[in-house]
Amino acid sequence: MLTDRTIVVTGAARGLGAEIATTLAAHGARLILGDILQEEGHATAKRLGADFLPVDLAEPQSIADFGSAIRDLTDGTVHGLVNNGAIATGIGGIPFEQIEIDSWDLVQRVNVRGTWLMIRAMAPMLRASGSGRIVNLASDTAIWGAPNLMSYVASKGAVISMTRSLARELGPAQVGVTAVAPGILTTESTEYVPAQRHALYENGSAVPGPQAPGNVTETVAFLSSPGALTLTGQVLPVNNGFVFA
Template identity: 75%
Template sequence: MTLNGRHILVTGAARGLGAEIARVLAANGARLILADIAEEAGQATARELGARFLPVDLGDPQSITDLAGAVADATGGALHGLVNNGAIATGIGGIPFDEIEIDSWDLVQRVNVRGTWLMTRAAAPMLKASGSGRVVNVASDTALWGAQNLLSYVASKGAVISMTRSLARELGPDRVGITAVAPGILTTESTEYVPEHRHRFYQDGRAVPGPQDTGDVSEVVSFLLSDSALTLTGQVLPVNNGFVFT
């Protein structure tokens, strides 16, 4: 699916799933801007792909505003795609709901929920100006089946799914489409500390058994950023090899 000439911003693009999404988008012709709080790793990924890197802290509203201003300058004010991949997964290794620290809960919601909202809000004028804007939110299938011992993360990704549906109605009149992908556990740096039994639980429970690679998700994201995907606006795709059906 060609993305030739389309300006696309990917947050959380320094490593892991975000970096792999960026690689697929670059291969499909996108003109990329990568953003992450991890500047050194983000700059390395940007150099690899011939992309531009801009720092952002999704927990800081001013940082998001600054990023949007820099993106507007770089694109002439027209952005064709936004991938809201940036997030934190505090507690994803597993912790009971009644042991979550309040500060930890607040941090996860601030970055994953408020950060996604503010990033979309900041990018919306540029997405509208392009005439064919697309937003893809990276959620999680944990919010679709109610994974235990991950409450702060599950709650944040459930909020991202709900925001996707509501924003589809608000952005639709301007022909901006917004969708969400909900992967299961992937094989990335961010899941190395997840207990082995949780990986096995996923691998054994999938309709197509085994581990899931970041490339599977990235190709779907690439399609959702294309002109052809507008009719899917508001939808949540559980890209997880059949662990959850909706």
């Protein structure tokens, strides 16, 4: 499905990003992985036969340098970008009145501005491919309105809105832009989530039980393929039917 397609995955050192990269590799993609965690990123890349480049989504120059390095690794053509990198831990369980301004700003800087700047850096190479695909990682928390998670929910709501707008801007160049909105996955990034919230998802979904990363990664793989252009602008809640969009 993805043979001969070069795909960039951010936040790929561990967790869901590494799971996404593993699935993309299994479908034949050539991968370029990015993350702030260099040791783990190199290890994941080695395991998958991928390239790894460090990137800090909070720093515009780091993102620009990442894009330049990718141009050097390729012929200036990239077929896919999976915007998985984000701050998701250490910011939950806090009422909105108690969120520290610096924490709020950091979440928006990484999750929103970082996503925008990454797309801006990669857009010329995606256009050059003639079949570019961008898959943004949103969250179903921004669809159903999860409480006590305001900075994260706001950031992922922005990602959903950017997906729709960018689909119209990039569509004329045959670049498709979609988003997936997972629920709570069984990865290390969700270990902090209270048992009550896990139970809410597991018991309240159309398909009961815990959600494994593979339920998300195969969808990301399809959305990165040439056949997914017709879905551009769509947000897919990949959460076993916990919430419908």
